Amino acid sequence: MKKYLRVLVTLSTLCGFAATVQAQTGFGFNSSNIAGFPTGAAELTGGGAFNLATGFIHSGGGFRCIASVQQGPLSGCLAGQGIRWDTAALLPFAQFKCTGSLSEPLQTAITSHNTVALIADFYRQGDGNEESFTAKMIVSEADLPGNPGVNVWIQGVGCGSAIVNFSANH
Numbered sequence: 001m002k003k004y005l006r007v008l009v010t011l012s013t014l015c016g017f018a019a020t021v022q023a024q025t026g027f028g029f030n031s032s033n034i035a036g037f038p039t040g041a042a043e044l045t046g047g048g049a050f051n052l053a054t055g056f057i058h059s060g061g062g063f064r065c066i067a068s069v070q071q072g073p074l075s076g077c078l079a080g081q082g083i084r085w086d087t088a089a090l091l092p093f094a095q096f097k098c099t100g101s102l103s104e105p106l107q108t109a110i111t112s113h114n115t116v117a118l119i120a121d122f123y124r125q126g127d128g129n130e131e132s133f134t135a136k137m138i139v140s141e142a143d144l145p146g147n148p149g150v151n152v153w154i155q156g157v158g159c160g161s162a163i164v165n166f167s168a169n170h
Contacts, residue, residue: 027049042082
């Protein structure tokens with residue numbers, strides 16, 4: 001009888017745990033030209049999954065500077081450099097500018113079922129497992145606020161358009 005009760009308690013505990021587990025949102029994207037700041041441009045591809053309620057994120061992909069970046073967190077990334085990126089942290093939101101111009105209004109993107117804001121580590125070939133740069137980025141299925149036709153952003157580089165897909169399990 002004790003064994004039966006132990007199994008019943010274990011099953012009810014597991015079922016209760018399963019009912020409280022939050023669904024994750026998956027995403028994937030591909031952008032061939034992110035630019036807008038005075039210098040530099042990058043291409044970025046990747047994807048992953050996140051859960052804003054728990055703070056979970058696991059994502060990464062490929063990146064390459066297609067024109068040398070001379071400002072912001074990716075300053076020093078020369079044309080042709082770059083191999084991959086991965087996630088350092090999930091953000092509930094990120095404020096951004098596509099050009100960095102003083103006259104450009106600061107916008108805010110909020111992490112949701114179709115947008116993710118995060119801090120990413122970017123790696124160049126030869127740097128091994130030591131990140132070369134760390135910067136904020138945003139990927140969205142919809143246009144970024146105040147920027148029609150734009151749905152991806154890298155801090156200090158700019159904005160671009162991307163093929164993006166989000167899949168939320170509710």
